Amino acid sequence: EIRATISALGGYVPSTVLTNQFLSTIVDTSEEWIMQRTGIEERRIASAEDEATSDMAASAIQNLLDNYKVNPEEIEAVILATATPDYLLAPASSLVCKKSGLINAFGFDLNGACSGFLFGLTTGASLIESGRYKKVIVVGADKMSSIVDYKDRNSCILFGDGAGAVLLEPTTEDYGVMGSVMKTDGGGTDSLVVKAGGSRFPASAETVNENAHYIKQNGALVFKNAVESMAAASTEALDLNNLDAEEIDWVIPHQANKRIIQAVSERLNIPFEKIKINIEKYGNTTSATVPLVLWDFAEDFQPGQNLLITTFGAGFSWGATCLKW
Ligand code: ACO
Numbered sequence: 280e281i282r283a284t285i286s287a288l289g290g291y292v293p294s295t296v297l298t299n300q301f302l303s304t305i306v307d308t309s310e311e312w313i314m315q316r317t318g319i320e321e322r323r324i325a326s327a328e329d330e331a332t333s334d335m336a337a338s339a340i341q342n343l344l345d346n347y348k349v350n351p352e353e354i355e356a357v358i359l360a361t362a363t364p365d366y367l368l369a370p371a372s373s374l375v376c377k378k379s380g381l382i383n384a385f386g387f388d389l390n391g392a393c394s395g396f397l398f399g400l401t402t403g404a405s406l407i408e409s410g411r412y413k414k415v416i417v418v419g420a421d422k423m424s425s426i427v428d429y430k431d432r433n434s435c436i437l438f439g440d441g442a443g444a445v446l447l448e449p450t451t452e453d454y455g456v457m458g459s460v461m462k463t464d465g466g467g468t469d470s471l472v473v474k475a476g477g478s479r480f481p482a483s484a485e486t487v488n489e490n491a492h493y494i495k496q497n498g499a500l501v502f503k504n505a506v507e508s509m510a511a512a513s514t515e516a517l518d519l520n521n522l523d524a525e526e527i528d529w530v531i532p533h534q535a536n537k538r539i540i541q542a543v544s545e546r547l548n549i550p551f552e553k554i555k556i557n558i559e560k561y562g563n564t565t566s567a568t569v570p571l572v573l574w575d576f577a578e579d580f581q582p583g584q585n586l587l588i589t590t591f592g593a594g595f596s597w598g599a600t601c602l603k604w
Pocket residue numbers: 307308309312313316317392393432433434436437471496497498499500501502535536563565591592593
């Protein structure tokens with residue numbers, strides 16, 4: 280049986296830091312409120328002029344190629360999870376192939392909102408498990424600052440920009456990506472949405488005047504659904520893979536709000552010390568949160584340890600998977 284294993288990691292965050300202090304000068308909030316209600320201290324922001332999602336994705340991939348001495352010409356496929364592609368058309372993944380020198384790869388974009396990386400990881404693992412592909416990159420990247428309304432205190436405090444990448448390769452040993460539980464229900468479209476710029480409400484002077492190109496969300500409703508869905512999907516994923524919660528060494532949750540993560544940890548009865556968190560530095564980078572956590576904490580993961588990844592995002596879309604390191 281062929282399994283897919285993560286054999287290399289890369290990450291990238293822009294150098295510009297957006298602090299709570301600065302946000303408190305542009306909207307009616309305070310450093311303490313943001314810290315206490317979200318756990319976020321600062322986030323990174325890409326250059327508005329010359330840094331788009333594909334640039335960050337390519338930087339994360341470059342970091343992976345350099346650190347693990349991977350030849351870009353050997354990469355066969357790249358899956359770019361993003362909710363903020365450079366253009367509606369062409370795919371941002373095509374720009375990534377060019378920028379990263381992936382001359383023998385096909386690529387596609389995958390929009391699963393904050394669950395995009397998990398969906399991409401499972402898709403990439405399936406390509407490897409099929410036996411047809413031996414080197415697949417899954418990269419999660421988002422430039423949330425391009426769709427955030429910096430006049431809306433309910434949402435602008437949460438998001439940041441960044442990218443993280445993993446290389447999947449086959450193994451016949453007993454480790455790698457295990458079974459995944461993935462769900463989407465369409466029930467949350469009104470609670471977390473960028474309304475305009477797509478085929479339903481194409482960009483017009485009216486959509487611009489109505490601020491309809493920015494994220495709008497019902498934070499409290501998203502919060503409640505995130506806790507319930509991530510806990511339920513995690514429990515299902517543990518059952519699917521015949522694991523008990525006690526056998527999980529590390530949990531890698533989507534980083535949307537530290538209080539969401541705490542509530543999930545309580546529901547799963549997994550001690551908070553086992554939950555990996557970097558939300559204080561980066562905020563919610565949507566498709567990039569999970570690979571950025573993997574990248575940040577890779578040194579802590581020991582061979583044979585069990586990881587649980589769980590995500591929740593717009594759609595709603597959510598899920599969980601287990602992975603033996
Ligand atoms: N500073 C000060 N006060 C604020 C701020 C702020 N930045 N934001 C909201 N408030 C106020 C509200 O206006 C409200 O005031 P009111 O009682 O006078 O009406 C009060 O704080 C409480 O509001 P709640 O929404 O109940 O606050 P909550 O503790 O739920 O925190 C938050 C709000 C941080 C948005 C939280 O609900 C949250 O994190 N939700 C999840 C959102 C999320 O993760 N979205 C992205 C999903 S990922 C994706 O797919 C892109």
